[in-house]
Amino acid sequence: MIIEPRTRGFICTTAHPVGCAENVKNQIDYIKSKKTINGPKKVLVIGASTGFGLASRITSAFGSHAATIGVFFEKPPAEGKTASAGWYNTAGFETAAHKEGIYAKSINGDAFSNDIKRETIELIKKDLGKIDLLIYSLASPVRTHPDNGKRFRSTLKPIGASYTNKTVDFHTGNVNEVSIEPGTDEDIENTVTVMGGDDWQRWVSALQEADVLTKDFKTVAYSYIGPELTEPVYRKGTIGRAKDDLEKTAFTITDALKDIDGKAYVSVNKALVTQSSSAIPVIPLYISLLYKVMKAEGLQEGCIEQIHRLFNDRLYLDEIPTDEEGRIRIDDWEMKANIQEQVAKLWEEATTETLPKIGDLDGYTTEFYNLFGFRVPNVDYTKEADEMTGIPSIT
Numbered sequence: 001m002i003i004e005p006r007t008r009g010f011i012c013t014t015a016h017p018v019g020c021a022e023n024v025k026n027q028i029d030y031i032k033s034k035k036t037i038n039g040p041k042k043v044l045v046i047g048a049s050t051g052f053g054l055a056s057r058i059t060s061a062f063g064s065h066a067a068t069i070g071v072f073f074e075k076p077p078a079e080g081k082t083a084s085a086g087w088y089n090t091a092g093f094e095t096a097a098h099k100e101g102i103y104a105k106s107i108n109g110d111a112f113s114n115d116i117k118r119e120t121i122e123l124i125k126k127d128l129g130k131i132d133l134l135i136y137s138l139a140s141p142v143r144t145h146p147d148n149g150k151r152f153r154s155t156l157k158p159i160g161a162s163y164t165n166k167t168v169d170f171h172t173g174n175v176n177e178v179s180i181e182p183g184t185d186e187d188i189e190n191t192v193t194v195m196g197g198d199d200w201q202r203w204v205s206a207l208q209e210a211d212v213l214t215k216d217f218k219t220v221a222y223s224y225i226g227p228e229l230t231e232p233v234y235r236k237g238t239i240g241r242a243k244d245d246l247e248k249t250a251f252t253i254t255d256a257l258k259d260i261d262g263k264a265y266v267s268v269n270k271a272l273v274t275q276s277s278s279a280i281p282v283i284p285l286y287i288s289l290l291y292k293v294m295k296a297e298g299l300q301e302g303c304i305e306q307i308h309r310l311f312n313d314r315l316y317l318d319e320i321p322t323d324e325e326g327r328i329r330i331d332d333w334e335m336k337a338n339i340q341e342q343v344a345k346l347w348e349e350a351t352t353e354t355l356p357k358i359g360d361l362d363g364y365t366t367e368f369y370n371l372f373g374f375r376v377p378n379v380d381y382t383k384e385a386d387e388m389t390g391i392p393s394i395t
């Protein structure tokens with residue numbers, strides 16, 4: 001069928017299989033254009049279908065020929081109805097990997113559940129034996145707790161006081177003020193339950209108990225810090241509490257992995273347009289100004305450039321460079337003083353009238369559509385596409 005974008009706020013309810021596969025191909029080509037990374041060999045990626053998780057899977061497979069198992073939660077297609085973008089991304093990835101004889105299998109289901117953990121471990125035992133890297137890149141607004149079946153919802157709220165600042169509706173380009181009421185203690189707890197470190201720790205301990213981790217096993221989860229400007233809604237808000245918890249959990253996991261010399265890291269990544277970040281108030285305006293400045297300075301990166309740098313310049317060095325809190329930093333370019341000074345200045349000037357000139361609103365909007373396989377160069381959108389495109393090897 002002919003597939004067009006259908007957007008509702010910060011989501012797009014359709015996705016284009018050819019555009020998604022083309023995005024994946026571009027990321028694969030980027031990795032292939034670099035020299036081989038002395039990287040992982042057998043990798044499990046949780047949240048493998050979009051954003052940083054997909055880039056981690058691609059970097060593993062095409063950077064060091066790693067076998068990958070990807071876990072994600074995506075909507076399969078139905079006759080006349082497209083799948084979600086992560087489904088088509090995975091179809092594109094697996095097809096490309098298999099063509100080059102690279103092992104890739106996927107599991108579609110709720111990573112928070114005990115069942116999916118069990119199923120994943122069985123697949124590792126059957127096909128890989130042991131894994132040497134676990135990437136934890138899950139981003140979800142809800143978690144059904146595996147112990148009691150209760151559903152928890154995460155929020156994106158400030159703590160202590162309401163927060164008012166500018167934001168942009170990137171569909172219309174309108175810059176307006178938003179006010180967000182502070183989260184309650186329950187909001188904080190719920191957000192930590194969904195996006196904190198508990199599920200990461202459960203994955204590692206289930207894998208360790210099943211004896212499917214190699215000696216020197218590593219695991220990495222992704223975090224964000226960002227500038228003062230967004231602190232009330234991000235790092236010092238409810239989601240920031242969850243990231244504090246995630247970062248603390250790295251030490252707990254490392255302690256638990258002493259016997260096998262395993263290590264858990266948090267990598268602090270750059271702000272990027274993904275399905276998750278488009279949902280956060282204020283952040284889209286920040287990103288559109290940041291992109292403008294970073295592009296002008298020649299420092300702009302997408303998910304694949306970020307993860308390539310993570311593997312090549314951090315994670316697989318003999319000595320992994322970290323900050324004083326033990327975190328890997330690949331947000332170093334975003335956080336450069338001269339970048340942040342320029343963004344802060346533009347922030348003051350940003351209005352509906354000025355933004356098209358001082359910010360990269362076009363870049364933001366294009367990347368948003370790209371997430372769903374739309375507006376991708378070299379794709380003919382007037383041609384029929386097969387919405388039933390499947391994933392070659394999925395459980």
Ligand code: NAI
Pocket residue numbers: 046047048049050051052053071072073074086109110111112137138139140222223224268269270271272273274275276277
């Ligand atoms: P994303 O929305 O692109 O990817 C989320 C992934 O999680 C998808 O593969 C999705 O299928 C999977 N997922 C969601 N719920 C699931 C469930 N119940 N079971 C199994 N899989 C599930 O998100 P993005 O932006 O790549 O985020 C990944 C991590 O990176 C998050 O921890 C996020 O906080 C962090 N991060 C994101 C930044 C950004 O600007 N986008 C910046 C720095 C860190």
Ligand code: NA
Pocket residue numbers: 047048049050051052053054137138139
């Ligand atoms: Na991801």
